[in-house]
């Protein structure tokens with residue numbers, strides 16, 4: 001067996017195990033696992049890994065660095081064109097925080113942006129998207145744990161704090177009013193190393209916030225919840241995630257990050 005075959009076999013095995021866990025978590029929550037999109041996080045891995053992941057059936061890819069996403073997007077499309085295939089069913093997700101000087105790359109190359117955490121970023125994306133004639137679905141990142149190290153709009157006390165709640169509603173309205181970007185849901189990260197019940201609570205509160213925002217702004221259709229990574233995706237699914245962002249469980253430990 002060649003190296004590429006070995007890589008494909010290894011990813012196929014890991015994917016089958018992850019899919020079984022997704023299905024089981026969905027079943028526990030009485031959900032249909034077809035509602036849950038697995039975003040394969042290929043950050044730090046070479047194009048070869050993306051090609052192998054594509055070959056075993058993965059179609060959604062996530063990166064946290066804009067240049068890396070753009071490069072792999074072009075690389076995958078080129079490899080596929082060379083073998084007479086069409087990359088039209090591949091979906092690229094920018095999952096990481098974006099620096100304002102990188103908004104052009106995301107406007108051009110991402111199909112989803114999960115980590116809108118500042119209005120300045122929304123404004124810049126909107127300008128470029130209008131120039132390009134593209135529309136980008138975005139998820140608003142919210143910080144529900146209050147950890148200072150986490151990005152996202154402040155939401156650690158949204159249930160009690162009407163000012164915080166209103167600020168979040170204004171963010172959603174502002175993003176919805178900008179041409180080119182289309183808010184479709186919320187994204188959150190669980191507190192690092194927290195006990196399971198605490199992580200579950202953060203994910204449940206994210207779902208409740210989405211529900212509250214949907215009622216407060218019925219003109220904006222919020223359908224997505226991006227919650228859960230290798231360590232906590234089952235909790236995310238049990239609490240309503242429609243997108244899970246999984247790297248290590250599919251590809252193994254990364255060398256950097």
Ligand SMILES: *Cc1c(COP(=O)(O)O)cnc(C)c1O
Nearest residue numbers: 041064095229230245246247248
């Ligand atoms: C790296 C990363 C992931 C994937 O993490 P794993 O632990 O490898 O599953 C998910 N979301 C974001 C924002 C990331 O940066």
